[in-house]
Amino acid sequence: MSGQAKLSEKLPEKSIGRLPFAAPLGGALARLGLGPRALVIAIPTVWLLVFFLIPFVVVAKISLSEVAIARPPYLPLWEWQDGILSLSLNFGNYLFLASDPLYYSAFLESLTIAGFSTLFALLIGYPMAYMIARAPGGMRNILLMLVILPFWSSFLLRVYAWIGILKTNGVINHALMSIGLIDEPIVMMQTDFAVYVGIVYTYLPFMILPLYANLVKLDETLLEAASDLGAGSFTTFLTVTLPLSLPGIFAGSLLVFIPAVGEFVIPALLGGPDTLMIGKVLWNEFFSNRDWPVASAVAIAMLFVLVIPVMLLQKAQQSDGGHS
């Protein structure tokens, strides 16, 4: 800030209005054949490069190396020895993943839990998003605020709070026993049920918000047209509202499904020892076994398991509808 102020002091009077930094930068870019348009594209490209592609390459590199008792705990991928570059790629980590059923079942369980959580979040989130989108103006903003409100407190705290609610002498059991509905407390903590509750609760806003954004745009005259042409309200929903909200369903489901697959904190805090999710496996490899290469291989494999179906889905969606 102060640097900028000083610089502009030194500059002649006239050029101050013309953004002293942007002008030379823009000139330099223009000489490289990069106009303002290129600049607009360059910023997200650089961002993705630095924060996504480079870490990805690093992890991919580690996944192809061998574990070692060293610091960092793996062997380098290439070595210069007597002026000869020797490259040693080790696919053993991936073979190891394939041979040990632990990883396979952890993947499967993660996908199952994430899949069902997404389904539950959709079933709960859709009606909520629909009602918010149909609510009158002022009410709508209040309801949206309430959806976002949980983000104002720490995620960890909120998951801990669920322990207090779900545990054997927690809020739910206490309430049910005091009204005499049950005699014995129900065991909810450290079960898959608790994991589902935690994931659905945590990621519900990510389902509601894109759905809301889609549903609020829905042209109400389309619903009137359907009704005018003889459709009852349920048929109108099935034939008009639902198909038109597919992009919202798709976006919301991805936003819930993808982080849920790799979720670590929720199964660790709420799940039991036999809730085997890939995030937990990964954590164990990294920190308990200190096997970075295998941990990296797990991460890369997970990425492919997630990314490829998503890309296929997106492609299918693009080719089947020119609208959105």
Place this chain on the structure above:
Amino acid sequence: MSEQASITESKPPESKPWIDDTQQPFIRIRNITKKFGEFIAVNNVSLDIYRGELFCLLGGSGCGKSTLLRMLSGFETPTSGAIEIDGQDMAGLAPHARPTNMMFQSYALFPHMSVEKNIAYGLHRDGLKRKEVNQRVSEILTLVQLSDFAKRKPSQLSGGQRQRVALARALVKKPKVLLLDEPLAALDKKLREETQFELVNIQETLGVTFIVVTHDQEEAMTLSTRIGVMNAGEIVQIGEPREIYEYPGSRFVADFIGSVNVFEGQVTEEDTDFVIIRSPEIKADIFVSHGVSCTSNQKVAYAIRPEKIRMSLERPKGVKNLLSGTVEEIAYMGNLSVYQVKLATGKIVRVTQPNLVRTDQNSITWEDEVSLTWDGAAGVVLTS
């Protein structure tokens, strides 16, 4: 411009059920009022529409046309009053249970369905067999000349094509009444004019009763068997296009439909077959060659259309209605020219003249002294 539009020939008398007392109206609207909170959008409207009519609701923005249409289709519930279609009371009937279909101003085509599916939508809702649905869809596609576009999505069509899909979708259900809310508003002028005639043709082929909402008076003139002019939630005049244009019942209607010169004045002589109005505005007496229901000394307005006034450089002799002034402004419109003539009193009179020849030689030009005259039956005396 409007002079041209009004030329649409009136139908032969046998097809004018509204002047035949033995005919039963097909749609009866009785004292319909619609309030939004305290605001009265439609105020005590009563209207009879006959089978096979193409009735236009004409009025400025916000005068309640759409609201009236939406009450007919069932999207709004009247605050009071009753609607009857073909002898059936519409009270409490949901839109999908009514014998009406609506063509929406925005067309409201389903973006995720092809043209074909859009049109078939209503037929499937009626539970028709697939074979019959397909047949009726292809029939109506031929009628609106869209057979080649059946598989396209609405987003891949032009405005005019979308408009025809919307029309086809509403028509394919063979409703008793088709309601059209500004059906041509989204089209450009040329396409709109072509489509107007198409719309009339389709309406005549199918014999469905059409109620068309528009704020375009030319469109109303071209399309309709009768026009209902609305203002501030009320219907101020109902009549055939020629009637509305030539015999406006009030100053509002005279002003709204086409352009008009209005001279304020006072009745000085009043007889069974003539009336004389003294108008200080033009500093002249106006001779009206027919009786008018008014009293002596009553304040009235005299309305005369610009094309009914003759303009000449020489002063004609022995005529009753004669004014003189100077030409201030000339607007060349192609088929005719509009002149603004300033009288000695400062009053501006609009006069239109057809452009009979292609050159402007010998014609009246700026700053010319001209005489204006008109027949005793050319104008209308307005008492309200």
